Amino acid sequence: xxxxxxxxxxxxxxxxxxxxxxxxxxxxxxxxxxxxxxxxxxxxxxxxxxxxxxxxxxxxxxxxxxxxxxxxxxxxxxxxxxxxxxxxxxxxxxxxxxxxxxxxxxxxxxxxxxxxxxxxxxxxxxxxxxxxxxxxxxxxxxxxxxxxxxxxxxxxxxxxxxxxxxxxxxxxxxxxxxxxxxxxxxxxxxxxxxxxxxxxxxxxxxxxxxxxxxxxxxxxxxxxxxxxxxxxxxxxxxxxxxxxxxxxxxxxxxxxxxxxxxxxxxxxxxxxxxxxxxxxxxxxxxxxxxxxxxxxxxxxxxxxxxxxxxxxxxxxxxxxxxxxxxxxxxxxxxxxxx
Amino acid sequence: xxxxxxxxxxxxxxxxxxxxxxxxxxxxxxxxxxxxxxxxxxxxxxxxxxxxxxxxxxxxxxxxxxxxxxxxxxxxxxxxxxxxxxxxxxxxxxxxxxxxxxxxxxxxxxxxxxxxxxxxxxxxxxxxxxxxxxxxxxxxxxxxxxxxxxxxxxxxxxxxxxxxxxxxxxxxxxxxxxxxxxxxxxxxxxxxxxxxxxxxxxxxxxxxxxxxxxxxxxxxxxxxxxxxxxxxxxxxxxxxxxxxxxxxxxxxxxxxxxxxxxxxxxxxxxxxxxxxxxxxxxxxxxxxxxxxxxxxxxxxxxxxxxxxxxxxxxxxxxxxxxxxxxxxxxxxxxxxxx
DNA sequence: CTGAAAGCGCTAACAT
DNA sequence: ATGTTAGCGCTTTCAG
Numbered sequence: 001x002x003x004x005x006x007x008x009x010x011x012x013x014x015x016x017x018x019x020x021x022x023x024x025x026x027x028x029x030x031x032x033x034x035x036x037x038x039x040x041x042x043x044x045x046x047x048x049x050x051x052x053x054x055x056x057x058x059x060x061x062x063x064x065x066x067x068x069x070x071x072x073x074x075x076x077x078x079x080x081x082x083x084x085x086x087x088x089x090x091x092x093x094x095x096x097x098x099x100x101x102x103x104x105x106x107x108x109x110x111x112x113x114x115x116x117x118x119x120x121x122x123x124x125x126x127x128x129x130x131x132x133x134x135x136x137x138x139x140x141x142x143x144x145x146x147x148x149x150x151x152x153x154x155x156x157x158x159x160x161x162x163x164x165x166x167x168x169x170x171x172x173x174x175x176x177x178x179x180x181x182x183x184x185x186x187x188x189x190x191x192x193x194x195x196x197x198x199x200x201x202x203x204x205x206x207x208x209x210x211x212x213x214x215x216x217x218x219x220x221x222x223x224x225x226x227x228x229x230x231x232x233x234x235x236x237x238x239x240x241x242x243x244x245x246x247x248x249x250x251x252x253x254x255x256x257x258x259x260x261x262x263x264x265x266x267x268x269x270x271x272x273x274x275x276x277x278x279x280x281x282x283x284x285x286x287x288x289x290x291x292x293x294x295x296x297x298x299x300x301x302x303x304x305x306x307x308x309x310x311x312x313x314x315x316x317x318x319x320x321x322x323x324x325x326x327x328x329x330x331x332x333x334x335x336x337x338x
Numbered sequence: 339x340x341x342x343x344x345x346x347x348x349x350x351x352x353x354x355x356x357x358x359x360x361x362x363x364x365x366x367x368x369x370x371x372x373x374x375x376x377x378x379x380x381x382x383x384x385x386x387x388x389x390x391x392x393x394x395x396x397x398x399x400x401x402x403x404x405x406x407x408x409x410x411x412x413x414x415x416x417x418x419x420x421x422x423x424x425x426x427x428x429x430x431x432x433x434x435x436x437x438x439x440x441x442x443x444x445x446x447x448x449x450x451x452x453x454x455x456x457x458x459x460x461x462x463x464x465x466x467x468x469x470x471x472x473x474x475x476x477x478x479x480x481x482x483x484x485x486x487x488x489x490x491x492x493x494x495x496x497x498x499x500x501x502x503x504x505x506x507x508x509x510x511x512x513x514x515x516x517x518x519x520x521x522x523x524x525x526x527x528x529x530x531x532x533x534x535x536x537x538x539x540x541x542x543x544x545x546x547x548x549x550x551x552x553x554x555x556x557x558x559x560x561x562x563x564x565x566x567x568x569x570x571x572x573x574x575x576x577x578x579x580x581x582x583x584x585x586x587x588x589x590x591x592x593x594x595x596x597x598x599x600x601x602x603x604x605x606x607x608x609x610x611x612x613x614x615x616x617x618x619x620x621x622x623x624x625x626x627x628x629x630x631x632x633x634x635x636x637x638x639x640x641x642x643x644x645x646x647x648x649x650x651x652x653x654x655x656x657x658x659x660x661x662x663x664x665x666x667x668x669x670x671x672x673x674x675x676x
Numbered sequence: 677c678t679g680a681a682a683g684c685g686c687t688a689a690c691a692t
Numbered sequence: 693a694t695g696t697t698a699g700c701g702c703t704t705t706c707a708g
Contacts, residue, residue: 002452004685015695021689030693050453051398052612052685054389057702062430068420071617073411079409083435092400094432099423114340115388116430120534224621258621279409284590285598285623298624342701353679358703368677390701393684680708684701691696 003046011040016200023048040325062092064117066108068100068125072223072250073278074295075123075249078144081119081272081299089307091118094107100221102126111137130192140309142302147191154305155320157293158293162193163325164199165206166293167245167273170327172207174334176243176271179204180215182230182255183247193247196275200245227254235262242270243333249274249281249290256332272332286331297323341384349378361386361599399643400430402455404446406438406463409614410561410588412633413461416482419637420459427645429456438559440464449475457644462486466529478647480640480663485529492643493658496631501663502537503544505611505629508665510545512672514581514609517542519552520593521560521570521585522622531585534613538583553579560585565592575598580608581671587619587628594622594670610670623667635661 009018014033016101021027022037023046029037040046051246054060064083067075079095086093098104102236105114105127108120119140122145124132132151143155170177177190179201182191185193204211217234219226227246231254234241259266266272266286274290276279281288301321348359359365360375361384367375378384392398403420404415420626427501430456434663436442443465448456457478462485464468473479481493509517519538523531535554542549553571557564565584569592574581584590587647590612596602604610604624612619612628619626639659667673 005687007686016686017688017696018694021694024687026687028693031693047453049393049685051389051392053687055387055393055684055702056686056688058700062432070421071411071414072415073409075407076411076414079433080435085407092432094400095417095421095643098420115385165693224617228621253365257621257623279562280618281447283595284565285595343703344701354702355680355704356678359678362701362703365677371678387701390684391703393686394699394702394704396684677708680706682703682705684703686700687698689698690693690698 001046004049005046007044008040008046011044012036019269027133059118059310060116061090062117063119063121063260063303064093064094064096064108064113065158065311066096066098066120066122068098068106068123070095070097071279074250074276075098077278078295080304081296083184084310085300085303086130089303091303091307093303094286098123098125106131109135109137109141111139114139119310121302123200123217132278134193142306142309144298144302145192147195149191153319154302154309155299155319156302156305156323158291158298158325159322160195161199161202163275163291163293164196164245165203166199166325166327167275168200168203170209170289170329170333171243171245171271171273172203172209174267174271174276177209178212178215178241179209179243179245180217180234180238180241181245181247182219182227182234183251184216184218185220196247221253222251224250224257225252227256228258231255231258232262235259235264240270244270244272246272249276249278249288252288252290252332253280253284253327256286256288266332267334271334278329279328289330289333290328291325292328293325294323340387341382342387343384343432345382346375346378346384349382350374355537359461366674397456397648398454399428400432401452401457401459401641401648402412402432402434402446404443404458404460406436406461408433408435410586411618412586412614415616416633418636419634420641423638423641424430424645427641429641429657431560431641435553436461439461444469447473447475447479449477453585457648459640459644463530463562468499478644480647480649482636482640483530485533485657487529491657492640492647494636494640494661495641495662496636497660498533499537499540501585501629501631503541504537504663504665506541506666507537507545508627508671509581509583509609509611510541510547511608512605513643516550516553516577517547517581517583518555518572519578519583519585520555520557520565520572521589522556524556534585556587557589560589560594562588562595565589566596567592569596569599572595573602576657582608582610583599584610584612587614587616589621590626590628590670591618594624594626604670605672609672615666619668624674627668627671628666628667629663632661633662639671 005019009016083093121142123145141153145157217230243257276291277290343357347354421431459480461483479491483495522535553570615628617631
């Protein structure tokens with residue numbers, strides 16, 4: 001083992017408690033004493049044994065961010081910010097890959113990490129309100145992004161209906177009438193897809209456009225390949241769409257690819273919009289119009305809330321926070337004025 | 339606090355040691371005893387307190403994967419695999435973002451995480467052999483991917499010179515003569531860029547093509563934007579290149595974008611190759627020819643080696659492992675036979 | 677095969 | 693302002 005508090009105490013000729021206080025700054029320490037201790041710390045190269053500290057404090061200093069796929073740029077960007085924020089607050093963030101697997105989400109919710117982590121940030125995709133309500137684990141839980149509402153936990157997300165609505169509105173504004181949606185899911189259980197479809201329907205209705213179920217493409221997942229396949233199917237329709245709204249940027253990029261392969265021009269023949277504002281969409285050809293959530297806000301807020309709960313602070317404000325989003329217009333829907 | 343060993347011991351009417359043995363399986367336990375203990379464990383829902391275990395064992399069960407950017411799809415893919423592998427071996431992997439910062443790399447190397455982690459997997463970009471050699475920390479270290487050779491640590495990487503060589507060879511094979519490289523770095527300190535330039539030069543020489551320093555573009559970093567800017571500069575040259583090899587796929591995708599904006603056709607006017615085989619390159623327009631490293635092999639091997647060292651196993655085999663790679667031909671260099 | 681007990685390093689309550 | 697000490701939950705000798 002390395003250098004311990006005891007070694008420092010001996011070296012500096014003070015008690016363990018004093019060293020601890022110098023290190024943690026909990027109680028005031030005389031200036032001369034502090035200096036001696038500090039010197040010993042520096043000379044011996046002391047750093048606290050975290051396992052011991054955690055054992056004593058009953059906390060581990062670890063929080064988990066559980067997401068359906070690390071590989072998804074949206075979540076990677078989110079994770080990067082969250083890791084930094086957590087580190088700044090003295091916590092280590094570990095990533096947990098649920099792989100969009102219901103069992104994995106349930107296990108996490110049920111406390112599979114009970115003794116490893118002090119709190120959990122979860123992006124649920126396969127579980128719903130019921131599962132969250134019947135959770136027994138007592139570590140703080142913050143939900144992000146999707147689909148579970150009205151539960152006694154902090155929840156941070158964009159307004160999916162409004163975001164979807166805004167995207168469709170934009171497509172309508174540039175004169176499109178046959179607007180498809182890619183990324184609906186069978187069963188109503190995956191809420192965020194459901195909400196985005198709702199926003200889609202509402203916006204169509206508001207524009208006086210008919211809702212055609214054939215233009216709503218289901219996908220198993222929300223990756224590039226899913227978007228590509230769905231777009232291919234849509235193009236095979238008798239009267240294909242003149243615009244497509246993807247569940248997220250990845251799906252939209254897949255659609256872009258299918259359109260390119262089929263020889264359609266974007267945006268002239270088909271306009272495309274996504275959600276997430278991943279960097280990839282700023283460099284694709286054409287660049288991708290998207291609904292940009294405030295990832296920094298989501299990630300930082302989630303981490304801060306969680307840590308506040310862990311530390312028992314009275315956190316004011318509503319449990320559910322809707323973070324802002326904005327439409328970023330790029331080539332896939334034509335340049336402004338075009 | 340939750341249920342502890344003591345609770346189980348009382349419930350089952352046995353000693354602490356026996357419960358511990360049932361839980362860990364270190365020493366044989368009588369069948370009847372084991373059953374009683376197991377029942378108590380199940381009934382009370384016991385799971386061991388990891389902080390206590392770690393304090394006692396002198397290990398934390400955590401390993402870190404330190405990479406220059408989480409956001410880079412290559413590293414995200416690597417991380418996802420590594421996390422899974424570590425979990426399977428009973429470890430939790432935490433991600434550490436060095437942000438390609440020399441200070442951050444040095445701190446990690448020096449043991450800033452000393453008491454948090456049992457071992458470190460590091461992808462160095464700003465430090466070299468000297469720094470690694472003069473490291474004092476005693477936790478196991480595995481280097482991945484880049485630039486530091488001949489140090490007494492496990493090191494897993496592709497053969498950068500050979501990989502680069504293969505890419506250029508392919509460009510030569512499809513008839514290109516003015517081949518540019520994007521992603522060299524000022525100063526020789528970032529080795530992997532250096533190695534890739536070397537492979538580039540060697541392949542040119544082997545093909546009897548002249549080396550023109552104007553065709554080697556430096557970048558500050560290795561992102562899409564860097565590639566785009568460099569490509570733009572290259573196009574401004576009197577006689578622009580007819581092919582470009584990017585330091586990685588991200589850079590190559592940035593180049594693709596610059597070419598599209600400038601109205602050049604790929605691959606007809608300019609062919610493009612990258613390294614990494616990130617999924618993005620399978621959906622870009624055009625799709626991207628690339629050198630694909632075996633990410634699964636790299637990530638799994640790194641984790642396994644590290645854990646083996648942590649657990650003190652005698653690890654056989656060479657310290658340095660070169661993992662295989664292969665060229666994947668896609669649209670950006672023309673379809674086979676084209 | 678099972679039990680008793682020491683002690684990992686730290687923090688916090690209690691003394692002084 | 694500083695010191696003493698109990699004990700967090702676990703693993704691991706050492707005894708039996």
